[in-house]
Amino acid sequence: MSAPPEDDAADLGTVFRALADEHRRTVIAELAADGSDGERTCNSFDLPVSKQTQTHHFRVLREAGLIHEINYGNRKGIRLRRAEINRRLPGLLDLLTAERRGT
Amino acid sequence: MSAPPEDDAADLGTVFRALADEHRRTVIAELAADGSDGERTCNSFDLPVSKQTQTHHFRVLREAGLIHEINYGNRKGIRLRRAEINRRLPGLLDLLTAERRGT
DNA sequence: TTTCAGGTACGAATCTCGTCGTACCTGCAG
């Protein structure tokens, strides 16, 4: 209810709901696996959905406090909020990277 | 698709979807916070929903591999599958108990 | 045996979510 803060990390329900979707989980797992934490474009994830749907997924991830979106007007940059996640939800990123390696 | 295994821990998507609901998260958080790991009854959680809905929630938790249900015909016992969870999803229970203590 | 609380099965109402179509905006390359 009311406008989401989207500025800081949301509650566990919002985070789990965001990570329940396989596409969004793939995005965060890829970001978490890349230690350089560089800025990536939305297209670099090769999601098998339309661009409207991608916009939706990245918005959900941003409102859950998991990523940072940098708007360049024309294109958009994605960055993992690793520090905030590890501070408020320690161990979460490890769960995602572990799943990605099998089992 | 097909009948769910419900015997061993499910994938991350199923687990996150199960824990996205606040009622179910409350159940697991209470179980995780109680170190004795004793058997509890469904009623002991005081969920503000009807008993049909409780049946539904406990089934979701069981199919996600998070709890064990012991059927006595008349009543039902609930037990946290702590060992399996900590083995396949280390750190998950800590996230739930941390949220319950406030941020 | 009768009664009753605890649970389940099935179905319906409602809501949310994931997806896309159409239309529009933004910045860069010709």
Add this chain to the structure above:
DNA sequence: CTGCAGGTACGACGAGATTCGTACCTGAAA
């Protein structure tokens, strides 16, 4: 300026989730 790729806004549709009503089963107490 024109064209074009990347993104967004709004609306719609189908699938799934949450909740409950009604009906029924099970075991223990009276």
